[in-house]
Amino acid sequence: MSFKPWTLIFLFPLLLTACGGGDDRPVINFAAALLPAERAPYMEVLKDFEQETGIEVRLVAQQYEQIRSSIEAEAKADHGRLDLVELDLYQLPLLKDAMQPLGGLIENEEELEAKTPADAWAVTTFGDPPALLYLPHRLNWQALIYDAEKIAAPPETWNDLLAIAQAHPGALGYKLSRYEGLVCDVFPILWQAGGDPLQPGGPGAIEAVEFMLQLSKAFNPAVRSYKEQTILDAQQLREIVLHPNWPFAVAQLRGKGMLPGPMQTAPLPAGPAGRATVLGGGYLGVPATAPRPIEAGQLLDYLTSGPTQRRLVEKLGWFPIREEGWEAFSEEDRTLYAGFLAMREHVRARPNVAAYAEISQVWQEGIHAILFDDEVPAAALARMQAEIDALVAGQ
Amino acid sequence: MNGFPTLSARRAPRGWLISALGLALLLIVNTLPPLLVVRQALTPPDEAVQMPLRLLPESFSLQNLTSLWTTEPLLDRVTLSLGVALATTLLALVMGFPAGWAAVRLARAGRTIASLSLISRVLPPIVIAIPLTAILIPLGLYDHPLGLGLVLAHLTIGLPFAVLLAYAAFRDLPPELEESAIVNGCGTFEAFWRVALPSVRGAVAGAFILVFLLSWDEFAYALLIQLTNRTLPPLIYYYTNYGELGVASTLAVMMLVPAVLVIAFLQGLMTRGPLAGGVRDT
Amino acid sequence: MNHREPTTPGRLIDPTRPFSTNYWTQRRLVFLLAAAPAVGYLLLQFWPLGRALGSALTDEAGDWTTAHLTRVWGDRLFVRSLGYSLLVPVVSVGLEAVVGLGMALWFYELRRGRFFWRTVAIVPFALPEIVYLLTMKLVFRQNGYLNSALWHGGGADWTVGWLEPGRPLMTLVVILVDAWRVTPIVFLIVLTALEQLPVSYVEAARIDGAGPWQIRARVLVPLVLPALLVALALRAVDAFRIFATPLVLVGVEAMPVLTSVAYHYKASANDVPAANIAALTLALGLLVMSLTAWALVWAGRRFRA
Numbered sequence: 014m015s016f017k018p019w020t021l022i023f024l025f026p027l028l029l030t031a032c033g034g035g036d037d038r039p040v041i042n043f044a045a046a047l048l049p050a051e052r053a054p055y056m057e058v059l060k061d062f063e064q065e066t067g068i069e070v071r072l073v074a075q076q077y078e079q080i081r082s083s084i085e086a087e088a089k090a091d092h093g094r095l096d097l098v099e100l101d102l103y104q105l106p107l108l109k110d111a112m113q114p115l116g117g118l119i120e121n122e123e124e125l126e127a128k129t130p131a132d133a134w135a136v137t138t139f140g141d142p143p144a145l146l147y148l149p150h151r152l153n154w155q156a157l158i159y160d161a162e163k164i165a166a167p168p169e170t171w172n173d174l175l176a177i178a179q180a181h182p183g184a185l186g187y188k189l190s191r192y193e194g195l196v197c198d199v200f201p202i203l204w205q206a207g208g209d210p211l212q213p214g215g216p217g218a219i220e221a222v223e224f225m226l227q228l229s230k231a232f233n234p235a236v237r238s239y240k241e242q243t244i245l246d247a248q249q250l251r252e253i254v255l256h257p258n259w260p261f262a263v264a265q266l267r268g269k270g271m272l273p274g275p276m277q278t279a280p281l282p283a284g285p286a287g288r289a290t291v292l293g294g295g296y297l298g299v300p301a302t303a304p305r306p307i308e309a310g311q312l313l314d315y316l317t318s319g320p321t322q323r324r325l326v327e328k329l330g331w332f333p334i335r336e337e338g339w340e341a342f343s344e345e346d347r348t349l350y351a352g353f354l355a356m357r358e359h360v361r362a363r364p365n366v367a368a369y370a371e372i373s374q375v376w377q378e379g380i381h382a383i384l385f386d387d388e389v390p391a392a393a394l395a396r397m398q399a400e401i402d403a404l405v406a407g408q
Numbered sequence: 409m410n411g412f413p414t415l416s417a418r419r420a421p422r423g424w425l426i427s428a429l430g431l432a433l434l435l436i437v438n439t440l441p442p443l444l445v446v447r448q449a450l451t452p453p454d455e456a457v458q459m460p461l462r463l464l465p466e467s468f469s470l471q472n473l474t475s476l477w478t479t480e481p482l483l484d485r486v487t488l489s490l491g492v493a494l495a496t497t498l499l500a501l502v503m504g505f506p507a508g509w510a511a512v513r514l515a516r517a518g519r520t521i522a523s524l525s526l527i528s529r530v531l532p533p534i535v536i537a538i539p540l541t542a543i544l545i546p547l548g549l550y551d552h553p554l555g556l557g558l559v560l561a562h563l564t565i566g567l568p569f570a571v572l573l574a575y576a577a578f579r580d581l582p583p584e585l586e587e588s589a590i591v592n593g594c595g596t597f598e599a600f601w602r603v604a605l606p607s608v609r610g611a612v613a614g615a616f617i618l619v620f621l622l623s624w625d626e627f628a629y630a631l632l633i634q635l636t637n638r639t640l641p642p643l644i645y646y647y648t649n650y651g652e653l654g655v656a657s658t659l660a661v662m663m664l665v666p667a668v669l670v671i672a673f674l675q676g677l678m679t680r681g682p683l684a685g686g687v688r689d690t
Numbered sequence: 691m692n693h694r695e696p697t698t699p700g701r702l703i704d705p706t707r708p709f710s711t712n713y714w715t716q717r718r719l720v721f722l723l724a725a726a727p728a729v730g731y732l733l734l735q736f737w738p739l740g741r742a743l744g745s746a747l748t749d750e751a752g753d754w755t756t757a758h759l760t761r762v763w764g765d766r767l768f769v770r771s772l773g774y775s776l777l778v779p780v781v782s783v784g785l786e787a788v789v790g791l792g793m794a795l796w797f798y799e800l801r802r803g804r805f806f807w808r809t810v811a812i813v814p815f816a817l818p819e820i821v822y823l824l825t826m827k828l829v830f831r832q833n834g835y836l837n838s839a840l841w842h843g844g845g846a847d848w849t850v851g852w853l854e855p856g857r858p859l860m861t862l863v864v865i866l867v868d869a870w871r872v873t874p875i876v877f878l879i880v881l882t883a884l885e886q887l888p889v890s891y892v893e894a895a896r897i898d899g900a901g902p903w904q905i906r907a908r909v910l911v912p913l914v915l916p917a918l919l920v921a922l923a924l925r926a927v928d929a930f931r932i933f934a935t936p937l938v939l940v941g942v943e944a945m946p947v948l949t950s951v952a953y954h955y956k957a958s959a960n961d962v963p964a965a966n967i968a969a970l971t972l973a974l975g976l977l978v979m980s981l982t983a984w985a986l987v988w989a990g991r992r993f994r995a
Contacts, residue, residue, distance in 0.1 A: 044636070049652045052479040071481075073636050078958050083635050085960070086545045094553065094636065190943055191767070192958065235855050238943030242650070250832055269457055381766075430796065431807060437870075438813040441825035444835055448828055459833050460841035503726055510724035521724050528731045530980055531739070532931035534949040535969040538956050539738035539745065564734045571727050596719075625818035627934050628949075632956065641820040645938060648824060657828070660821040667818065 041096035041308045044073040044080045045150075046295060048261060050268060054328040062315045068308045077101040084111050084300055093302035096309040099295045103193050103363065105136050105147055107370055112298040114144040118310025125149075125317055128335040132292055132362040148317050149334040151325065152294040154360045155197060156352035157279045158248055158262055158272075159255035167255075167279030167352075171205070171224060174282045177255070178231035185231040186253035188239045189384065196376050197291045198257055199225070200363060205284025210364050210372070211405065213379065214398030217286065222383055222390045224284070229384050237385065248276065257281060259293065263349050264330060278352030280359075288359040294334075368404040375400045442664075449473075449657035456654055472654040480643070489639040490666065492555040492562065493623040499559065500566035500619045501612065508574020509600055512581075522575045525568035533628035536564065541632055551635045558639070561629040566619035573618070577611035578604060620670055624663075739973065742966040758963040767954075768968060771946035774936075775975065778865055778947065779929035783922050785869040790876030791918060795906055797877075798884045808881075812874040819871070823938040826867045827853075830939070855944035864945055868935040872928070876921045883917035884910060919990040923983035930979055931972070948972040 047055055052074055059070045073095075075083075080098050087093025088111040100108060116122070122145060126134055129149055137147040159167050163181065168174040178185050188194040200210055202225060208217025233253050235243075245262050247253050249271060266272035281290050297316065299309045315321055322333045323341035330346045332353070333339060347354060363369065379397040382388040448456065452469040476482060511521045540561060544550040549557030581604060589603040590596075605612070627641040634642065640663050647656035749755040762768050793811065800807060814822055829835045830852040837849040852863050887910070895905045933949035936942075942954040952968035955961045 042636070049479065049647065049650050049655065053475065056479065074479075075635060078960070079635050082957070082960060083551060086541075086550045089545045090548045090550070092548055191765075235944075238855055238941070240943075243941070243943075246651075427796070434807070435810055438810050441829055442813070442817060442821070444828050445821065445825050457833070459846075460838035461833070461835055462838070503730065506723040507725075507727045510720040513720050514724055521728055524728055524731060528735055530927060530976060531735055532933070532949060532972065532976070534931075534933055534952055535742070535973050536735050536738050538952060538962065538965045538969055539742040540734065541956075542741060542745070542962065543738060560734060563730060567727050567730055621818075625820070627820050628953075632953070641818065644820050644824060645934075648827060648938060653824075653828065656824055660818075660824050663818055663821055 038067055038069045039305060039308055040069045040071055041305050041312065042071045042073060042094050043097045043099075043309075043312065044075055044083065044095050045099040046077045046080065046101070047072075047074045048264075049074070050264065051329055055325075058321060058324055058328065062312060065315075066308075066311055068311065070312060077104060081108060084108055087111075087300060087302045091302065093300055094304065095300055096303040096305050097297060097299055097312055099150055099297055100147070101193075102136060102292065102294045102296060103369070103373070105296055105298075106139070106365075106367060108298070109139045109146055111301055112146045113301045113303070113306060114146060115148065115299060115310065115313065116145055118299065118306055119148070119313050119317075121314055121317065125334070128337070130336075130360075132360065133294060133334065135362065135365055137296065147296040147298045148313055150295040150297045150316060151331040152292065152334055153260050153332050154290045154292050154353065154356060155201065155257045155259055155281065156290065156350075156356055157255055157281050158245075158258050158266070158352075159277055159279055160248070160251065160253075160275060161277045162275045163251075163254045167277070168282040170282050171284050175227060178228050181254050182231050183233055184252070184254045185228060185236075186233050186239060186244050186247055186256035187228075187236055188241065188244050188256070188258075189232075189236045189380070190238055190240050191377050191381060192240065193373055194240055195380060196363070196373050197293065199376060199380055200291050200361075201257070201281055201289050202284065204289035204361055205281070205286060207284075207286030210376070211366075211401060212398065213376070213394045213401060218394055219390060220285065222380075222394065225380075225384065226390065237381075257290075260330065260332065260350060260353060263353075267349060272349065278350060280352050280355040288356065289361055290356045290359055292360045292362045366405065367408040371404050372401055375404070445657045445660050448653055449661050451654060453654050472658045476655050476658055484637060485640060485643055486662070488555050488634075488637050489624060489663075492558050492639060493620050495555075495559045496562040496566050496623040497616055497619045499563055500570040501615060503563075504567055504570025504615070505574045505605065505608075505612065506600070508571050508576075509578045509604055511571070511575050512578045522572060525571045525575075528564065529568045531564075533561070533565065533626075534632075537561065537629050537632040544633065550633060551637075553637050555634060555637070555639070558630060558633050561633055562623040562626055565622050565626065565629075569618055569622065570615050573611050573615045574608070577608040581607055617670060621667055624667060739970075742970055745963050746966045746970055758967055762955075762964045762967045765964075767943070767946050768951055771948050771951040771968070772971075774861070774945055775930060775932075775948045775972070777861070778868070778932050779926045779979070781862075781865050782869040782872075782929040782932075783926045785866070786873045786876045786925055787918065787922055789869075790873050790921070791880055791911070791914075793873070793877045794880035794884055794914070795910060797881055798910070808878075811877060814871045815874040819934055820938070822871055823867070823934060827939055830863055830867075853940050853944075855940060860940060861945060864936050864939050867939065868929070868932055871935075872925060876918070876925060879921040880914050880918050883914040887913055916990040916993065920987050923986045927976060927979050927983050930975060948975070 043059075045055070052072070056072060059072060063069055077100060080095075080100060081104055083095060084093075084098060085108070087095065125148065130152070133149050133152055137149065138145050140146075157167060163184075164177060166173075168177055187198045189198070196210075199221075203210060203217060203221045206217040206221040206224065208221050209215055212218065233239075233247065235247065235252075239247065239256075241258060241261070244253070244256050245258060245265060248256055248262075249266070249269065263272060263278060266274075266276050272278070280288060282288075297313055299306050299313070303309055317334065319335060319337060322335055322338045325331045326333050326338050326341045326346075327343060330342075330350065333341070342350075342354075364372065366372070375397050379393050383390050383393045447463075447465060449472055450468045450470070451465040452467060452471050453475075455465055455467070507521070511519070514521075541550055544557040544560075547557075549560065551557070585603050585607060586599045589599045594602065625641065626639075627645070630639045631642045631645065638646075640659055644656050644659045644663070647653075647659065746758055747754055747756070749757065797804070797807065797811070817825075827834070831837075832849070832851060832853070834852075836852065840848040840850065851857065851859070853860050891909055891913070892905060895909050900908065931949060932947055933953070936945040936947055937950045937953070939945075942950045946954075948968050948971055952965045952972070955965035955968060
């Protein structure tokens with residue numbers, strides 16, 4: 014076969030790849046867990062950084078689990094391309110060995126420590142001597158999303174919630190899939206009963222579990238499969254009348270014109286020991302294998318600075334890491350996130366212990382056994398207590 | 409051809425009507441959904457959520473495309489998909505066709521190798537992808553920006569096809585062709601390159617289309633091996649999962665274009681162009 | 691294969707006979723060429739499988755353990771996936787057999803526009819899998835086109851939860867979508883077999899007074915049965931490996947199958963030993979199914995004889 018000009022068409026993609034890297038600017042890769050709708054406004058915020066510093070930021074939007082996979086893979090290969098990553102709060106202890114200390118890379122460490130809530134700051138430092146490995150990027154917590162057309166007034170107490178459960182059988186939703194989201198729904202109930210996640214055999218725990226068993230009679234059959242997105246879908250389809258969820262739910266519902274509207278937010282109902290909700294959030298870290306840690310540090314300073322945090326609060330409705338950031342929270346957002354704002358004083362962090370991931374697993378399996386496999390609560394909780402004691406002792 | 413069979417002496421008009429209805433149903437069921445994807449891609453996002461949906465949207469808009477273009481480095485994704493597909497195809501052909509030719513020469517051993525290819529075809533991607541990732545990570549091939557790890561993974565799918573196709577094609581080749589070449593002074597390799605290979609041009613083109621499309625459409629390996637720079641199929645899944653169906657549909661339409669082009673292009677070459685006559689008549 | 695004497699001695703390789711010892715160098719080269727793919731398979735498929743086995747049976751310290759096995763086999767998600775993984779091939783292949791055979795018999799008599807209709811029939815298979823699944827998701831989702839059509843017909847009450855988790859309808863729809871994608875293959879194989887039959891068989895039966903249905907049942911179907919059985923055997927093995935369809939349409943939790951559960955363990959929990967166990971269970975099942983399929987093919991050949 015002689016050479017035919019049309020074969021050049023197959024070289025086209027190779028040419029494209031070659032042309033791609035023409036810039037001389039330093040480029041950093043930043044992996045963050047942004048929803049598709051959040052990316053455009055976030056990239057505008059990044060553009061200002063690029064103009065100020067001349068560093069190009071390549072944003073990679075993925076889920077937290079995928080970012081974690083990438084970091085673990087890069088750590089094993091001892092070579093990576095990600096310069097800055099965002100992780101979920103519960104992943105911070107798991108990946109601490111793959112991150113590098115931020116001390117020399119950032120400038121506003123003391124300022125941030127002073128202005129960030131203590132619970133949120135406590136998870137950023139690891140090791141002996143303590144090294145700062147993460148900076149908070151955004152905070153969030155859960156509140157109740159409820160269907161205002163079906164429920165006249167949101168539940169203020171556990172009794173109200175029980176009344177709603179009885180009035181709407183099959184329409185209660187909780188994220189009870191076997192994953193971290195389950196403990197995010199269960200721990201607030203535990204705290205509302207005065208319990209402690211490290212003491213499943215303690216007083217508040219049995220109360221909380223009994224309460225959940227009563228609620229479970231009104232659970233939607235699909236609760237075993239619910240996660241953040243699927244439970245929100247169910248709420249939009251009016252299959253459930255209320256459920257706890259994170260702030261992203263408000264943004265999505267607003268995009269569909271349902272909030273404000275048929276859907277509203279409310280604080281989680283108060284139990285015998287008061288109100289409580291669970292702290293979550295996105296934290297930024299620099300992997301040990303980052304090719305450009307210094308530039309990553311500059312981006313870190315930028316993203317956690319006061320002005321940028323205000324812009325993120327304005328544009329994306331994120332909850333700020335600094336107290337002063339709340340001033341930038343627009344009036345519109347205050348109405349939208351009313352339920353969340355009402356819980357600001359009642360946010361509690363999950364146990365900050367080394368064996369947390371395993372402890373979370375114990376709770377996930379235990380709750381499933383009690384709610385779905387009909388295990389006797391007292392026996393299940395005693396078993397869980399033994400397992401957690403062993404984990405805490407062994408770390 | 410055999411001629412048309414007639415199962416009954418007369419054509420019952422009632423049977424004809426049922427047949428026509430059935431064909432119409434087949435047409436709708438098979439061609440309407442892909443057209444709905446195009447419709448979804450062109451629907452503005454706020455209209456896409458209002459039930460009940462209509463067959464045609466009230467207004468056409470390219471909003472999905474623009475929002476996709478601004479938030480996703482599309483050129484990188486498409487280039488990766490194309491590059492991986494082409495690299496896989498070239499490697500599979502380069503390795504597979506000489507192997508198929510050699511397998512024919514080796515009689516019994518050759519049949520074993522052809523059977524091995526069949527067995528490889530049975531193993532599902534997801535089973536292999538998980539331990540394969542563990543192997544690729546230390547080599548730095550996991551989540552590679554140019555998709556090199558993915559090319560290796562796709563080879564496990566494409567190579568068996570190339571080998572089997574080559575084996576079948578070369579086996580049908582009359583030995584006289586190469587023999588006369590050798591009589592006229594060619595070495596073995598020249599006989600392969602100048603005589604045997606051009607005689608199976610049709611199979612080469614067929615294998616090219618097949619392996620290219622297998623790699624272009626491949627989902628399971630791509631989902632597990634590429635995280636940062638992704639090919640189009642996992643990207644469509646990502647957007648579908650987040651409920652961004654308009655954007656997913658736009659990507660789907662983009663996926664179809666090269667597939668159709670490749671098929672049409674090489675089909676044309678096979679029947680009319682330089683590759684015509686490469687297909688042996690059965 | 692033709693067997694002849696080589697016509698000229700010397701540098702000649704006889705293409706029709708296995709090598710004789712006079713041509714060692716060329717033989718080695720040819721052997722290497724043929725073995726190259728085998729090495730490829732070994733490195734990229736069988737070695738990873740071996741490592742998967744190792745990862746499933748050893749703990750982090752490297753000692754043998756059955757802890758992973760007990761953990762996975764006690765997980766309800768995994769147990770459910772076993773049920774679904776077995777259900778899908780059974781129902782799917784049954785559907786494909788009936789529909790594929792029916793369509794082939796129907797197309798057999800088509801006189802005009804054969805090429806066009808054949809192209810229409812294979813569209814679901816010709817589309818990339820993810821695109822096909824996206825189209826089906828657009829059609830069957832709660833706020834999708836099918837429910838919209840029903841809504842236009844009779845109002846919102848007519849809509850159905852086609853993909854609602856926890857209902858048998860969901861399982862049926864998912865299996866239908868998967869089966870429909872592959873029915874064109876069965877259809878093409880059977881149709882090709884039908885077209886290779888000499889028309890004289892049909893003519894002879896018709897002249898003997900058989901009606902159209904009798905011809906189909908007594909002449910056509912038995913003659914294409916071997917080809918159909920081969921196609922179905924291959925399809926059963928493929929159906930057992932189903933991955934993308936339930937994942938894209940309803941998600942892992944709603945309809946778990948071994949493949950998507952393996953993916954879920956790896957992607958969501960990074961539990962590699964569990965993922966490997968799910969994957970190996972699938973491989974074992976495939977081995978069993980392949981042997982059964984091979985046995986069916988062998989039986990089909992005997993049946994024809």
